[in-house]
Amino acid sequence: MKKFFCFALALMMLFAFAACSNSSDGPAANGDNEVFADGDQYDEIGGELNILNWGEYIDPELITLFEEETGVKVNYVEMTSNEEMLIKLKSSDCVYDMCFPSEYIIEQLIASDLLLPLDMDKIPNAKNIMQDKLEITNSFDPGNKYSLPYMWGTVGILYNTTMVEEPVTSWGILWDEKYAGQIWMYDSVRDSIGITLKYLGYDLNTRSEAEIAEARDLLIAQKPLRKGFGTDNMRASMINGKAAMAVIYSGDAFVCMDENEDLAYAVPEEGSNVWFDNVVIPKSAKNIEAAHAFINFLNDGAIAARNTEYIYYSTPNQAAMDRLDEYFTGSETYNPPKEVLDRCTVFHDLGDFVSVYNEAWNAIKMK
């Protein structure tokens, strides 16, 4: 928390500084302040920009900064699930100019022809994005035509080293009776069934009903050991030492580890899921100019660094990585080594087959 305040204070000072220079010299002088990595300049665009994003998934100061630079009025709306976003984007009166869906949703959005191809000429800062990340996103957005990675991470086990003595190397520890009532699972179909499939040695995008049934039975058997299925509430629970371990996203794990130094994070050796939240522009977008400018703005090395330092989720932006301190870049949670990434897979859209997963999930939830 202290770190956060220092950072917020630093941000505020920086911001005040930027604001001062703005007012004295006018927008033309923006190039020589320290806000942007390459002394970028933004033209006056104007109009409104409607953004749909996850909760706490951007540094709000950056929105203000963008508004001041471009004269665009940003309307920022938060959502809590990919499904919620999908409903909003599929509806005929979608008002959003940009949003940040995850990989398997992007596949669906592309298939439903709901996305606008990005005009890369208007996003010169896209060059900052790491090539190896683009290779992964290429698997769900061929040619990275419709989307650019915004944040990414892995799914793993966050555990309390005072309660878990052995090293965490396998998903099997989630079925260890020693930790009965101390295990948080993630309240999401694909994640919970996905890691169980990995534990069983299967593909987490499997279309085999037998394999899914096996994973389902394992999760039903886990019931007495489980503390519950959580989402955001797991963070506070883990920070306060109320559970021994939690299946969680790396970004959330990193936040928790910052608050409680007894916590550690591991991606089990059977492999896991690597996920991406990408930025996209819906076909129905009104202010396409401003949307591209905002994507370019977010990919500026200095801006992306500020953003990731605020959210604690991993940035795919190399220019931002170069600016981050050792605390971020040296952490295997924030910046997993290549061998960890090599054993992780992205989720793909399963089409109608997802109903088999849903049925299994219903059975698990009904114990």
Add this chain to the structure above:
Amino acid sequence: MKRKVFAYPYIVWMALFIAVPMVFIFYYAFNVDGSFSFSKVWATLSDISKWRVLWVSIEIAAGTTVFCLLLGYPVAYILSNMRKSIAAFISVLFFVPMWMNFVLRTYAWQAILEYAIPNMLGWTDKTLTGSVWAVMMVLVYNFIPFMVMPLYNSLSKIDRSLIEASGDLGANGRMTFFKVVLPLSVPGIVSGITMVFIPAITAFTVPALIGNGNYNLYGNEIEMAFKQAAGSAGSADYSVGSTLAIILLICVFISTAVMNRFDKDHEEGGNLL
């Protein structure tokens, strides 16, 4: 005649936000590829696991209602015997927490049961969330004002002279209560039960937050059905969710009808519905 005009805005409101959505629910339930069909509704109805969830929800809602009644009746009784001004003040206190958002209150309970109480008792590896009892307790907390208020209304309307007459005719306190006060407060009990049972059966934030996602109640089931439909490829198929919603609607309808039946003999009194 003229006064009818004032009802029009409300009628329009009801048509737009109650009747129209209802039509949509039925449309989604029976619509299979653009034509009317029972096939999907039948598939949902024959899924036994869904009925099991409904049964658990009814049990939890009934338990919540019973606790609310057992706790709320004495409170309402004491309130009704107080001076009006003090009783009014105390009932305001009852409603003060209700000015806060329902979800916020539930989050507060999550913190209390997960951290505050266990920390106070020095438990390191145990918490109070995740059990049916915790879920029920928070439901009782959230809904008890809706039990106390109708009870208080009907109890305070009982004519004092009836109680005095009962005493004059030789009844002791207990007899007076069971023969006079309790029967006269039935309308309050009935509307209290309705006002607690129905929201309790449809609650889905409390089981999600307090039950650690371990208990799927009927509300969660409906939410999940719609979410899964929206998250699947192609055009969303809301048939399952709509069918579940209709079943719940029928349950609510039946319980209201039963309650109204009980209420028939007691037309006067504090009916809040």
